[in-house]
Amino acid sequence: xxxxxxxxAGISLVFFLIILVHFxxxxxxxxxxxxxxxxxxxxxxxxxxxxxxxNHKLASVSPVSFNDQEAxxxxxxxxxxxLEDLETAGFLVIKDKEIIHExxxxxxxxxxxxxxxxxxxxxxxxxxxxxxxxxYISSVNEKVSTFLPSFKEGEKTKLTIRHLLTMxxxxxWSESGKNxxxxxxxxxxxxxxxxxxxxxxxxxxxxxxxxYKSGDTQLLTxxxxxxxxxxxxxYFYEKIWAxxxxxHQGYWNLDKENGDEKGYCCLYASARDFAKFSQLILNNGxxxxxxxxxxxxxxxxxxxxxxxxxxxGAENNRYGWHWWYANKxxxxxxxxxxxxxxxxxxxxxDNLIIVRTGWKRKPKGEDGHTKDFWDYIRIAYTLVNxx
Numbered sequence: 001x002x003x004x005x006x007x008x009a010g011i012s013l014v015f016f017l018i019i020l021v022h023f024x025x026x027x028x029x030x031x032x033x034x035x036x037x038x039x040x041x042x043x044x045x046x047x048x049x050x051x052x053x054x055n056h057k058l059a060s061v062s063p064v065s066f067n068d069q070e071a072x073x074x075x076x077x078x079x080x081x082x083l084e085d086l087e088t089a090g091f092l093v094i095k096d097k098e099i100i101h102e103x104x105x106x107x108x109x110x111x112x113x114x115x116x117x118x119x120x121x122x123x124x125x126x127x128x129x130x131x132x133x134x135x136y137i138s139s140v141n142e143k144v145s146t147f148l149p150s151f152k153e154g155e156k157t158k159l160t161i162r163h164l165l166t167m168x169x170x171x172x173w174s175e176s177g178k179n180x181x182x183x184x185x186x187x188x189x190x191x192x193x194x195x196x197x198x199x200x201x202x203x204x205x206x207x208x209x210x211x212y213k214s215g216d217t218q219l220l221t222x223x224x225x226x227x228x229x230x231x232x233x234x235y236f237y238e239k240i241w242a243x244x245x246x247x248h249q250g251y252w253n254l255d256k257e258n259g260d261e262k263g264y265c266c267l268y269a270s271a272r273d274f275a276k277f278s279q280l281i282l283n284n285g286x287x288x289x290x291x292x293x294x295x296x297x298x299x300x301x302x303x304x305x306x307x308x309x310x311x312x313g314a315e316n317n318r319y320g321w322h323w324w325y326a327n328k329x330x331x332x333x334x335x336x337x338x339x340x341x342x343x344x345x346x347x348x349x350d351n352l353i354i355v356r357t358g359w360k361r362k363p364k365g366e367d368g369h370t371k372d373f374w375d376y377i378r379i380a381y382t383l384v385n386x387x
Contacts, residue, residue, distance in 0.1 A: 029190035030180050036189065044178070045188060047089060047114040047340060047359060050251040050268045054259065056233035058250035058269075061242045066272065066279075067098040073386050075101065079379045086341060086372060087359035089114050090271035093380045094353040097279070101383050102271075106359075111248050113268040114357045117338030120252075120267035121217045123236060123277065125165060125322035127224055129297035130239045136227040140165060140300075140321070144219065147226040148198065155202035161223065163206040164216040165321035166305040170204035173197075173215030184214055187262065193218065193255040210308050210316050214264035217322065221263030232261040244276040244287050265338075271355045274336075278346040278353040281334055302334045310368075318368045326369055328377065341372055354380045 036052055037044055075083070083091055089108040093101040104110065116123075131137045140162040145151040151159055163169045176182035187193055197218045204211075221232050228235050233252045241250065250273060253266035280286075281302065285293035301321035308316045318325055326333040328347075335345040341361030345354040354376050362371035 029186050033180060033185060033189040045115070045117075045339075047117075047342075047357065048108075048112070050113065050115070050253055050266075053253040053266075054255075054257045055251040055253045055266075055268075056231065056261065058233065058237050058241050058246070058252065060246045060248055060250075060273075062245055063247040064245035065247060066094055066275065068102075072099075072103075073101050073383045075103070075379065076382065079382065082375060082379075083358075086361065089357040089359070090355065091357075091376070091379075092271045092275055092353075092355040093383050094275055094279075094355075095384055095387070096351045100387060104271075108357075110272065111270060113248060113250060113270050114342070115265070115338070116267040116269065116274070116336070116342050117265045117340065118214065119274075119336035119338035119342045119344060120263065120265050121214075121322045122336035122344075123240070123267060124217050124220050124224070124232070124263045125301055126240060126280075126293055127232065127236050128161065128165065128220055128321075129293045129301060131224055131227055131235070132297060133294045137161065137223070144223065147223045148219070150198045155206075158206050159202070160206070161220070162321075164220050164223075165301070166207075166308050167210050167212050167216055167319060167322075168207050168305075168308050169213060169216045169219075170202050170206045170208070170211070171200040171213060171215055172203050173200055173213040175213050175215075187214065187218065187255075187264065188266075191256040191259065193260045193262065194222065197222070207307070208309065210305070210310055210319055212319075217264035218262070220322075221261060224263075232263050240280070240292060243290065243292055244280055246273045246276055248273055271357055274342075274344040274355045274357070275353050277336065278344045278355070281346040282348055282351060282353065303332075324369070326367075326373070333377070335373070337370070337373070341370065343373060343376065345373075345377065347377075350384070352380060352384070 088105050090104050141160050144159040145157055159169060174183045176184055186196055197215050200215055224232055248270040251268040252261045254261055284295050285291055285298050302323050303320050304317050304325050305320055310316055324335050324337050331347055331349040333347050335343055337343055340359050341356060343356045356376050365371050
């Protein structure tokens with residue numbers, strides 16, 4: 001019995017020292033991360049955990065559904081198995097404003113809200129576009145230092161909003177979806193998002209190389225807040241969410257109580273409401289006759305940014321202003337993309353929308369797009385051909 005007590009005491013002491021060291025080194029958020037993941041049977045963040053964090057709510061004001069086709073077109077067996085293997089939550093295909101397929105798996109339903117993860121970045125971009133249209137921001141060439149005083153010294157003075165939108169800031173943010181000591185992990189589980197983001201340094205010359213950094217989006221969030229005098233949630237709700245007939249309540253998670261929105265991720269919405277974002281793109285920024293976002297801004301945002309190269313030196317042909325871009329047989333594809341395979345996809349040439357939410361995604365292919373992204377497009381066209 002005494003030996004057991006000594007072992008338990010020794011283990012407890014080790015855990016206490018580990019916790020103490022992590023707090024001393026500024027990694028106290030990892031303790032919170034452990035409780036929010038491993039203690040809940042997960043290895044990382046989840047797609048349905050808005051309730052674990054403080055958040056701002058997004059109420060649906062005038063919910064209007066897409067048209068439902070009487071017969072929900074069935075998936076082929078192998079496609080159904082693919083969705084199951086990738087632990088899909090929801091899969092939605094809309095053609096000409098009519099839902100031709102809608103399915104939910106693993107306990108999720110039409111009203112379920114799931115985490116967009118990085119697909120939220122595309123909505124931050126739209127908010128920046130609206131703020132430019134309204135004159136709160138003069139243009140994408142405006143200096144970051146105009147809104148954030150900590151960027152008025154050294155190399156930081158060179159940074160513009162365009163650099164942030166194109167993910168070419170050259171800032172020191174450490175981007176990782178797996179490393180618990182990365183800036184992403186601290187941003188997700190920590191409680192000082194503003195302090196983390198505003199203390200970055202410029203490491204490479206801005207405006208040259210596409211280097212995906214969630215910190216760039218978070219800076220845009222703080223710029224938007226300073227420019228408009230409103231929180232990201234309030235501005236997004238007023239200018240976009242409340243105008244596109246969203247059907248279910250959404251959420252945008254905060255870093256702490258009365259804190260800052262995690263603009264780089266953590267927008268929760270239902271699959272149908274994610275589809276509304278794509279419909280807005282199909283409508284060229286209009287909704288029920290109102291121009292919500294200017295066509296000029298969208299034309300730049302939705303297509304690969306000019307004069308930006310990949311790290312390899314190759315021409316950038318897949319990322320615009322916080323929007324991903326692909327091309328299939330000459331058809332433009334614009335989409336938002338999140339960590340575990342969250343997608344809202346727009347193919348204007350065929351008036352086609354695809355939404356997928358879930359837990360897993362395939363690795364990236366040589367073209368920089370995840371392989372399951374192409375799977376969902378293939379499945380959608382298979383369904384279209386069955387009409």
